[in-house]
Amino acid sequence: MNRRLMNALLWAAGVTFTLSTPVAMAAWPDGKPVSIVVPYAPGGTADALARLIAQHLGTKLSTAVVVVNKAGASGVIGEQAVAQASPDGFTVLYDATPLSINPHLQKMPFDAEKDLIPVTQVGVTPMLLTVPKTSTFATAQDFLKAAKQSPGKLTFGSGGQGTVQYMAPELMNQAAGVNMLHIPYKSGGLAVTAVIAAEVDMGFFNLPAISGHVKSGTVRALAITSAQRNPAFPDVPTVTEVIGKPYESYEWNGIFLPKGTSPEIVNRLQVAVKEVLAIPEVKAKFESLGSRIVASTPDEFRKYLAGETQRWAATVKAAGIKKE
Structure with missing residues (x-):
């Protein structure tokens, strides 16, 4: 019995089946523009470094990468916007140390640990x-x-x-x-x-x-x-x-994506940013600003954030600062 006749008989009997080979999906970002949200006003360190990275990231991803400033509430407004964005990889957060501090000082409209995916720690200043x-x-x-x-x-x-x-x-x-x-x-x-x-x-x-x-x-x-x-x-x-005692304090910068973003997009973005940070022109700019490039993996960044959160929680508690 030939295949065409067999398929006709199966269809007539009400038998259905699915293709074993998955349909190919367009690779992110597939030419669509990517927005990097900086939750602070233009002109600051985070904004300057985000724009420097964006200049080269577009080439790595073969698409337009634009920086959008959503300032207010020590970064919370922009952070919340990304946390609630579609997890399609087209809305990225470029954030800094306040993300680790704010939860201990005020009631947050989102949970950074649950609602954001760490992609890479860019650097420390x-x-x-x-x-x-x-x-x-x-x-x-x-x-x-x-x-x-x-x-x-x-x-x-x-x-x-x-x-x-x-x-x-x-x-x-x-x-x-x-x-x-x-x-x-x-x-x-x-x-x-x-x-x-x-x-x-x-x-x-x-x-x-x-x-x-x-x-x-x-x-x-x-x-x-x-x-x-x-x-x-x-x-x-x-x-x-x-x-005469151990002391360190930095402004860290890092990149995040909304929860639910696929691991493939997270990893692609991390690799692309790491490649940008290795460009001599970018490295020289970081050095001129006194910043040290880190370019961590998502897991390394997650562990760093956990340590930062604990440290600032202890600092706020010892200072007797009340949460608003």
């Missing part, structure tokens, strides 16, 4: 402890000595709740056994301006935001938050050297 050029404190030791002698008198500025500019000094407070008063501003840029104008005694700011001001002499750097001294500021000691 240390911060400089800076004081106004008119400050009477010549060294970080002098500053901390004064802070111990007058608890709650010295002030530090930040871009507001949830920022690493807020939590890094709190972490130092606890490690050094001092108490400083937090003065929040509406943005990190305004906090930098406040230090320059001597409205506050001190501020922790990442290198891209403050390096130019240090080099021009409008502020002075007394310490750096990395584990080792930075080649761009070889005479600036680490906080660890100053307080």
Whole structure:
């Protein structure tokens, strides 16, 4: 019996069957544009690095990659938008340290651990402890000595709740056994301006935001938050050297996708970003900003985030900060 007759008889008998060979699906992104959501205002470190990556990522993916800023609520507005986006790979989140801090300070409209998939940790950027050029404190030791002698008198500025500019000094407070008063501003840029104008005694700011001001002499750097001294500021000691105890604090940057995104898309995006970060021009730009490239796997990034979440949870609890 030939195959055509057999198929006709099976059809007449009501027998149905499926093809054993799956239908080929178009490979993501198949020429469709990809949006990278940065949950902060334009001009910051996260925004600058996201745009640098986007310039080259489009070539790797053979499609247009655009950066969209959705700022507000220390990053929560943009983060929520991605967490609730379709898991098709066309909406990507480029985020930073506040994602690990905010859940301990406020009630969140989404669960970052459950609603977002870590793709890769892009890099980390240390911060400089800076004081106004008119400050009477010549060294970080002098500053901390004064802070111990007058608890709650010295002030530090930040871009507001949830920022690493807020939590890094709190972490130092606890490690050094001092108490400083937090003065929040509406943005990190305004906090930098406040230090320059001597409205506050001190501020922790990442290198891209403050390096130019240090080099021009409008502020002075007394310490750096990395584990080792930075080649761009070889005479600036680490906080660890100053307080005699282990201390590290960075602004990390990383990429996420909405929950439900296929492993194939997650892995393709991770590989593409890693290739972008290996481009000499991109590496040179990161180095010029004082940032260190990480380019981790999804699992490595997930483990890093777990450690960050635990650390900031402990910092918030020890500081007695109430969740809003």
